[in-house]
Amino acid sequence: MDLSTFLVQCLNAVQYGLLLFLVASGLTLIFGIMGVINLAHGSFYMIGAYMAFSLAPIFGDYFIAQLLAGIALAAILGYVLEWAFFSYLYQRDHLQQVLMTYSLILVFEELRSILIGNDVHGVKVPEWLTGGMALGEVMTYPVYNLFASAACIVVAIALYCVVNRTRLGMMIRAGASNRDMVRGLGINIRLLYRIVFAAGVALAALAGMIASPMTSVYPGMGGHILIVCFVVVVIGGIGSISGALIASLLVGFVDTFGKVFFAQLSGIGIYVLMALILIWRPEGLKSKGY
Template identity: 75%
Template sequence: MDIATFLIQCLNAVQYGLLLFLVASGLTLIFGIMGVINLAHGSFYMIGAYMAYALAPWVNQYLGGGFFTTLLVGIVLSVLLGYLLEWVFFSYLYEREHLQQVLMTYGLILVFEELRSILVGNDVHGVQPPEWLAGSIPLGEVMTYPVYRIFISAVCIAIAVAMWALITRTRLGMRIRAGASNREMARAMGVNIRLLYRIVFAIGVALAALAGMIAAPVSSVYPNMGAGVLIMCFVVVVIGGIGSIKGALVAALLVGFVDTFGKVLFPALAGLSVYVLMAVMLLWKPEGLFKAG
């Protein structure tokens, strides 16, 4: 493997890992703070990708177009969706057994897939990146790397910094940490746990949907695209530590490198590499790399 190929694979691993972090960070917030096993989280990634496809013509017609305008509209809609879902469905699950949480969230997967089929159909769709991000940069004499993939990494890094600032430097973050540490004590201190959970869930849905929207030009848009992402996100959450944003970032990058270079160096065993990593982590440190916070 020459240096240019190695560099490209490193960039691919970082981009994939950061995209996984964007989805997994929302899942670890919901799982670690609210205590809900949300199997429907991958569906929010799919919804985001389909919004990137379906909203673009509407934005072009009524709002003058623009890639960032489409992202903004999609984020607003996903926040509203998350707030509504927590209010209507998830608010009844906090005191229920995990089996009931799994069954209801699996039912939501089926509902979202059926609605997707009715509204958009079952075809595979492509989403074009904006023209100013459609080029490539040279790596070596013959290889190039897409600018849009670098843009994805930059967005994910910006979101990671913003989430760190939110969790560690704001009053909302203080309440989130308190709710994750001791729900009853936080309620006794005057924290509105119901409202806090709705905000956290809305943020989690928005993060997953944003990941789907920015990934759509790279991966295309197709039915059941959230299933594979969901499995990888649970791996990230287990390795990084439930409820830990820092753990989700480190674990996602680790999974990105193991998966990417596993496919390059050991293609016959590539499908096992990430799960072997998770098994080793469970044996070595079952609680994950970092604690919640």
């Protein structure tokens, strides 16, 4: 493998890992902080991709405005879902959570089939993000992929600042540690959880919108990403956003270079990684902190 190919694969690994982080950070907020096993989280990624497909003709090359509109719609969806369904799950056992969230997957898939159909769709890359950056004499790397990585980094920094440097983040962390104490201090824990859930849905949908020009938009696309994101959450440590970032990048590199060097065994690479890390640290890479 020459240097240019190695650089391309490293960029692919980072880009994949950062996209995984967007989805996994939303999952770790919902799973780690609210204590709800949300199997429908992958469906929010799919909804984001289909929103990108549906909104693209409206916004054209105004891609940033399209992303902001999609984030707003996804946050509203998340707020309504938490109020209508998830608010009743906090005191229920995990089996009821799994059954209810799995039923939401079926509902979302049926609604997608009715509203858009079962065809595979593509989302056009905006004109201002077409082209490639030269890597060596013959290889190039798509500009849009660099934009996707940069956007994920910006969101990761913003998420870190909100959780660790704001009053809202302080309430979220306190609610994760002891919800009864937070309620006793006069904080509306139900409203706080709705905000957290809406943010988790928006992050997953944003990842789907960013990924849609690089991949096809197709039925059931949330299933695989959900499994990988649960792996990321377990590796990083349940409830740890910084752990999810580290785990996402690890999974990105293992998956990308596993496909390059061990194509026939690449499907098990991330699960071997998870097993090794859990043997070493059963609580995950970061069991405390955010």
